[in-house]
Amino acid sequence: MATLKELAKKPEYFTNGHRGCAGCGAAIVARHVLMATDGNVVVANATGCLEVFSTIFPFTAWNVPFIHNAFENAAATISGVEACYQSLKAQKRYDKEVKFIAFGGDGGTYDIGLQALSGAMERGHDMLYVCYDNGAYMNTGIQRSSATPKGANTTTAPAGKVEQGKTQKRKDFTAILVAHHIPYVAQAVVGDWADLTRKVEKALSIKGPTFINVFQPCRLGWGYEPSRTIEMGRLAKETCFWPVFEVENGVYKLNYNPKDRKKPITEFLKPQSRFKHLFKEENKPLLEEIQKDVDQEWQRMLKICEAT
Amino acid sequence: MKNKELVCGNIAFSEAAIRGGCRYYYGYPITPQNEVTSYMSSRMDEVGGVFLQAESEIASINMVFGAALTGARAMTSSSSPGISLMQEGISYLAACELPAVIANVMRGGPGLGNIAPAQSDYFQAVKGGGHGDYRLIVYAPSTVQEVVDYTYKSFSVAEKYRMQVMILMDGLLGQMMEPVVFPEMVEFKGIKSDWSITGCKGRAPRLVRSLFLGRGVLEDHNKKLQEKYKKAEETELKYETYKTEDAEVLLTSFGICARFCRKAVDLLREKGVAAGLFRPVTLWPFPGDKLFKVAENVKKIVCVEMNAGQMVEDVRLSVSNPEKVSFFGRTGGGIPSVSKIVEFAK
Numbered sequence: 001m002a003t004l005k006e007l008a009k010k011p012e013y014f015t016n017g018h019r020g021c022a023g024c025g026a027a028i029v030a031r032h033v034l035m036a037t038d039g040n041v042v043v044a045n046a047t048g049c050l051e052v053f054s055t056i057f058p059f060t061a062w063n064v065p066f067i068h069n070a071f072e073n074a075a076a077t078i079s080g081v082e083a084c085y086q087s088l089k090a091q092k093r094y095d096k097e098v099k100f101i102a103f104g105g106d107g108g109t110y111d112i113g114l115q116a117l118s119g120a121m122e123r124g125h126d127m128l129y130v131c132y133d134n135g136a137y138m139n140t141g142i143q144r145s146s147a148t149p150k151g152a153n154t155t156t157a158p159a160g161k162v163e164q165g166k167t168q169k170r171k172d173f174t175a176i177l178v179a180h181h182i183p184y185v186a187q188a189v190v191g192d193w194a195d196l197t198r199k200v201e202k203a204l205s206i207k208g209p210t211f212i213n214v215f216q217p218c219r220l221g222w223g224y225e226p227s228r229t230i231e232m233g234r235l236a237k238e239t240c241f242w243p244v245f246e247v248e249n250g251v252y253k254l255n256y257n258p259k260d261r262k263k264p265i266t267e268f269l270k271p272q273s274r275f276k277h278l279f280k281e282e283n284k285p286l287l288e289e290i291q292k293d294v295d296q297e298w299q300r301m302l303k304i305c306e307a308t
Numbered sequence: 309m310k311n312k313e314l315v316c317g318n319i320a321f322s323e324a325a326i327r328g329g330c331r332y333y334y335g336y337p338i339t340p341q342n343e344v345t346s347y348m349s350s351r352m353d354e355v356g357g358v359f360l361q362a363e364s365e366i367a368s369i370n371m372v373f374g375a376a377l378t379g380a381r382a383m384t385s386s387s388s389p390g391i392s393l394m395q396e397g398i399s400y401l402a403a404c405e406l407p408a409v410i411a412n413v414m415r416g417g418p419g420l421g422n423i424a425p426a427q428s429d430y431f432q433a434v435k436g437g438g439h440g441d442y443r444l445i446v447y448a449p450s451t452v453q454e455v456v457d458y459t460y461k462s463f464s465v466a467e468k469y470r471m472q473v474m475i476l477m478d479g480l481l482g483q484m485m486e487p488v489v490f491p492e493m494v495e496f497k498g499i500k501s502d503w504s505i506t507g508c509k510g511r512a513p514r515l516v517r518s519l520f521l522g523r524g525v526l527e528d529h530n531k532k533l534q535e536k537y538k539k540a541e542e543t544e545l546k547y548e549t550y551k552t553e554d555a556e557v558l559l560t561s562f563g564i565c566a567r568f569c570r571k572a573v574d575l576l577r578e579k580g581v582a583a584g585l586f587r588p589v590t591l592w593p594f595p596g597d598k599l600f601k602v603a604e605n606v607k608k609i610v611c612v613e614m615n616a617g618q619m620v621e622d623v624r625l626s627v628s629n630p631e632k633v634s635f636f637g638r639t640g641g642g643i644p645s646v647s648k649i650v651e652f653a654k
Binding site: 071107111114140143162 | 359
């Protein structure tokens with residue numbers, strides 16, 4: 001794997017000058033993922049924050065070929081490009097080694113883009129799909145998504161007198177991808193560049209469809225200080241809210257285990273204004289329930305890793 | 309006297325729908341109408357209604373289908389790209405004759421376009437965006453108060469014909485705030501119908517369908533739809549004229565654009581040009597016969613739209629003197645200024 005020194009010397013494939021918010025985690029995902037490549041990549045991007053703030057024509061932050069189509073179809077669009085590339089190669093009309101990466105937010109991946117992604121994974125295109133999961137529709141004004149954690153305040157599942165934010169649990173999306181029996185699936189987090197870099201390198205070294213779900217703090221939608229993005233990502237990992245693991249050919253491997261240093265979930269929730277209401281005295285049971293859910297999921301993850 | 313409230317078009321149609329008896333709103337985020345999902349998520353709770361955020365526009369229109377099937381007053385809203393995704397569902401609603409209301413807060417297209425105001429979905433709304441021979445009743449309000457008024461009545465119109473009503477707005481109308489008076493809350497206790505699927509205990513089972521495989525069965529169904537559309541065409545027509553009695557230059561325009569034209573008519577008259585405005589309020593049914601009469605003695609007809617020229621085709625088809633029709637428009641979020649309209653028309 002490339003060292004930090006080596007990475008720093010590489011050309012930037014996702015450059016500065018875009019219009020992401022101060023402390024934007026999505027930009028960090030795009031930059032780190034592309035840094036882990038040799039630049040011979042074609043990127044597809046679903047509609048969303050990342051696409052909007054990085055490609056306001058005639059400007060672009062992408063120093064690689066880039067294709068955007070619509071909200072629901074990044075995986076289908078890159079499927080078409082990849083299939084065309086494979087055909088050209090088979091006909092010996094093109095011989096350069098090119099990798100294909102699609103980016104989508106949780107809206108474009110968990111919700112409206114699920115069908116296209118599932119199709120692409122099952123067909124077995126040689127591609128990497130990266131979901132930057134910030135847990136809501138941030139681009140359109142912080143509406144809930146199926147990735148929004150239980151209890152979070154959003155504009156369409158607001159916390160008030162009757163309900164305390166989103167009432168449903170978030171979808172375990174990575175498990176859906178594992179169920180596609182593709183060669184490589186992983187969860188990573190903004191704030192652990194070494195882990196993410198290694199995972200991208202690994203995914204791109206494997207022939208076939210691969211998927212990395214990157215948990216991405218969003219200062220706007222989560223409501224924390226812009227300077228704390230990296231810290232928020234790490235807290236998601238250290239509280240085991242977002243387990244960092246990889247699944248290679250069906251075998252789970254935990255990449256981070258805090259063991260007895262596992263932090264309480266409140267450390268992750270407290271700095272975010274979207275969870276502010278949970279810290280009212282009357283919501284204590286809800287907070288306890290969230291901790292219980294995290295613990296249960298973590299135990300389940302440990303068992304799965306042991307079993308496979 | 310009723311209280312006036314200052315609201316934007318998006319909130320206006322949301323609240324008007326609720327006042328009109330709508331208790332089922334299904335939606336999906338898209339700019340420039342995100343106020344709607346946010347407003348409905350809490351307001352529907354207050355009135356004991358249902359707000360559901362779908363996972364896509366395809367899902368939201370089919371949620372409307374499910375609710376409408378039971379005789380409920382259901383609606384969805386979106387902006388242009390989202391409405392494109394709904395076209396399959398709209399065609400099915402039309403085939404099954406399920407009353408529903410769909411609001412389109414248009415933005416610039418084609419494709420992802422932009423998020424600025426446009427009127428480029430006229431064809432899609434009026435000519436049938438999905439497959440098959442069907443029509444929507446299309447209202448094009450031009451003020452926030454009209455947004456309220458037409459949304460409010462759209463549910464009963466939809467039920468009267470078992471049709472789908474589209475409220476065709478644009479990003480400007482959706483975002484713009486104006487004082488409005490909201491009508492009284494309708495006490496809607498469910499429709500009395502011989503078709504809604506409500507459980508067949510004590511009565512014969514009912515069937516709502518859009519698949520007609522037998523020889524000639526689909527043709528008969530289509531004939532029935534066409535007869536119904538003809539009735540709606542005769543009775544639901546709405547239009548507005550402004551200073552057309554002695555007009556020599558006739559502007560035609562719809563929605564927000566007609567407001568610019570109204571001002572342009574005044575300015576043209578100040579310059580000594582006898583100008584007038586013909587504004588279809590229903591885009592389907594299109595008030596072609598009325599336009600024919602108004603346009604008969606004018607020297608010049610100028611159609612002004614925020615698109616590349618869509619309603620102008622219906623204007624040309626309606627008048628006896630199509631060679632006199634010219635078009636002035638802007639696309640992609642461009643808004644025709646009053647002074648440019650005046651310059652073009654004089």
